[in-house]
Amino acid sequence: MTKSGPVSRRVDVPARLQGTGEGVKKGLGIVILMLFLATIPLPIASSATTSESSEVTLYLKGAGSEATLTPFQVELSQLQESDSLANAVNQDVEVGSWSLDKRASGEIEDYTWSLSMNYNLEGAAGAQINGTVEVRIGGETFTGQTNQGGQFLPQGTGTLNVDIPVESAGTSTGKVTVTLYVSALLFSAPSGQQSLTFLWGDEDHMSSIDASMPLLDMDFEEPETEGKNVYIHLFMESPWGDAMATQSEITLQVDGETVSGDMILSRFSEGIRITWTWTTESVGQMNITTIASITVQPGMEAITHTESLDIFVTGGEGGGGGGFYPSDEPLYSNGDGSPLTVSIQMEMYAEEGEVALNRQTSLTIEGQMAYWLRWGLDNIGRDKSEISQSLSLFSAGSVGDEHRQNRVVDQVEISEFEIQMRNIGTSFLGIGMAMEADELLGKNLQDFEIVDFDIDLLGESKVITHPIKLTITTLEAVDQNSKSVFLRSFIIAQPANPHWTNYDLEIMLETDMLTGVTGPEILGSSNLKISHSRTPFSDNIKVTANQLSPEDAYTFEGLGTSSIIHAPLTLSLIVLFSSVVIMGLALRLTKNRVRKAIYLETPLFGLGFATFLFGYPPLVIFSAIGILLIILVITAMASPKTSMTEDLPSFPVINCPSCDTPNAITSNERPLKIPCGGCGKVLKIVG
Structure with missing residues (x-):
């Protein structure tokens, strides 16, 4: 829906000044000063223009004091049910x-709003219903009812329309409230x-109301120039806050050409500032026509705003090549979420009679979250009223004004972040990064022997969209009497405005020769794959997953112990000693028997070693050894006796008439x- 008439903004410079002598000199100085000021970015107060009504579908969500209306299907995540009507x-x-606590400014036009409410009818052939819907807009109230005679609702599921x-x-901009009443209800053939x-x-019960109302207020702000880059700002305010910017399709055209590249979204006043970077090869004073288009819902007519803006371009690179740096905090999400890679390295070892677990949890953050975190590092200690709750957790510490907001992340800012995270890490991970620290690390930060945080800028110190790595190192004592939870699904799902997209996960757990992990397993999601191998020197467990959804629920657990039957070294010796003993017993039992079958069964000894090497629990290993023992004993007992003829060639031999066994006659008596x-x-x- 196009705004009426483009708006032109200009900086007026006097063409001439009256007076002579000193007056002329003074006037000339004023002219020069004003020409200089015209090239400087001038922040202006954001006063969004009044918008026109747009036809939109508003979905019902929430209940009680949290019941509200939203144009975004992605926010529909929790089923709500009314009290059942049984009489x-x-x-x-x-x-x-x-309700909407407020709406965008602008006149609401004549329009027939239409409520569509899902229902479920049980225990009756149908029901005749009269429904009333009351719409309050500010101080005005409008009422609608079902058709004359009411609406018949068939048994099962369907829709009530008013x-x-x-x-x-x-x-x-007053409050908008939609209320549904049942005025009359009569069941047909009730049971x-x-x-x-x-x-x-x-999403399975998308009850909604079709309406026509202003959805947002928006206005272009004074552009900023830096070299040949022109930063064009659009201020936008709506009842849905961040979601209007992150869930809508937004484009900008400058002089008829669409501006490509990522937008930078930042909070400003009570709204959102959207910044595009438009690059031009022209220099000097020029006028551009900008058109912002916002499509709130698929198939909906775009809401547009057009302005004519004056800019002065100096040319060159400018700004150190870092791009636009917002003075206000950027949003943590662009509506799609940011890529995340989680790598966890764990070492378990025996120390002074206990089992210790050293863990390094590395989070490689990309996209909008990386930009937000870099900006936050460069703004540590900023006035708490100007930043979000998560960033306001940090105090200035040793960070001075000369480091703050200088467009790069300084070492002193990194050090201050790492130090303060030891105390506020749980809160920051939860509020700022949508992660449950207890689930990510296995326990509360306060329960670890050692906790350390490390920031790696991955070769880029500027505040730009570049990956950043946060590593958390912990040391803990392992409870040997119960299974330890090494990791549990830790992303706080936010389907409407997610911090993270799907993420990759890799876990490596290695023990020393005196410590073992028995029964490692993944509970829940089948998207995680686990492998377990063992040598006489260590247990090795690997867990991998690609493109995990924030909604995936899983638990990785296992029993860490220094018990001799679980430790790799002692367990390997037990397997080896048992194999030697079993083989010795088999040879002893076949001293006077044919051993061919025993020799053919020697590959079965590999069964015990295989169960050891592939990380099976001791119970399975000992069961395999027991089965091997039984097989060899039965084989030994069933083997035929050996002939003694070749062993006693110098003595006469006589066969037993009963069993035909050859017997040597060693005496002449x-x-x-x-x-x-x-x-x-x-x-x-x-004889």
Whole structure:
């Protein structure tokens, strides 16, 4: 919807001054001064222009004091239900009331608003209903009802529809309230368990009201120039705050060409300042026509604002090549969220009878969050009234005015941030970065033996959109009597205006030879993959995941212990010793038997070593060894006896008539009695 008539802003410079002599000199000085001032960026008070009404669908969300209206589907995340109506109604019963504390300035035009409310009807064939909707805009009230005779609601789910004729209202920015009443209700063929419930607030129950009203106020501010870059600012104010800037489609045209590149969003006064960087090769004084277009909902007519602006371009690089630096705090989100990579390195080791866990949690932050954090580092100690709650947690400390807002992150600012995070880390991670510190680190920051924070600018100190790494180092004593939670899903989901997009995760856990981790597992999401390997010198566990959603719920846990049956070194010795013992027993049992089957089964010893190397728990390893023992004993007992003919070639041999076992006759004495080596029966030799 196009604004009426472009607005022109100019800095007027006197063409001539009256007077002679000293008056001329004084006048000439004034001219020169004003020409100089014309080239300096002049911040002006933001007074957004009155906007026209736009047709929009406002969705109902929330309940009670938090019930409100929003044009953004992405904010619909929680189902709400009204109190069930189980009996006939013959007087007004309030179903719900939804409000906007204020609206954009501008006149509301004549328009028929239309409420569409989802319902669920059970225990009856249907219901005849009369509904009333009351719309209050400032001090004026408009009422609509269902069609004459009411609306019949079939059993199951459906929609109640009510139209409300709204007449032209003034330019007041007063509160807007929509209230639904049931005036009359009669069930058809009730079962005695009938009920009618109204539903709203999530994507499956998008109850809404179609309306026409001003949605936002906007106005261009005085542009700033830096070299050949022109920073064009649009001030915007709406009842939906940040969401109007982050969830809408916003474009800027300068002299008919769309400006590319990322916008910089920052809070200013009670609204949002949007800044584009437009580059021109022309220099000197010029006039440009700027058109801002904002599309609030898909398929909706864009809201536009046009102004003619005077600028003076000096040319060259300017500003050190860092781009626009907002004096006001930038938004932490552009509506899509920022990329995040989480890398956790853990070392577990035995020390003085206890098990210690050293952890390095590295967060590589990109996108808008990286820009916001860099800006915050460069503004440590700023007046708390000018910055958000999360940044106001930091005091100036050793950061002086010469370091603050100088467009680069100085070492003193990094050091101050790292020191203060030891005390306020939980609050800053929660409020500023939408992370639950307890879940990210496994426990409360106050419960660690050592906590340290480190900032790595990754080779770039300027306040620009460049990745930044925050590393948290902790040391803790591990409880050996219960499983430890190494990591739990830690992102605070904010679907309407998220801090983070999908994120990548990698965890490496390594122990020393006297410490082991048994039963490591991932509970919850199947998007995380875990692998466990073991050597005589360490347990090694790796967890990986790509493109995890902030809504993914998971827990990574395991039992850390220095028990001899879990420690890699002692466990490997147990496996080795058991294998030797089992093999020795098998050879002893087959002393006088054929050992061919035993030799063929020796590869089964690899079963015990495999369960050890692939990180199986001791119970599985010992079970494998036990099964190996049983198999070899049975095989040994079933092996046939060996022939002794080749062992005793110099003695005559006689076969036992009962078991046919060869027996050597080692004496010339006759008669001679000898026991059979096979069955033990006494053999008498007389010849």
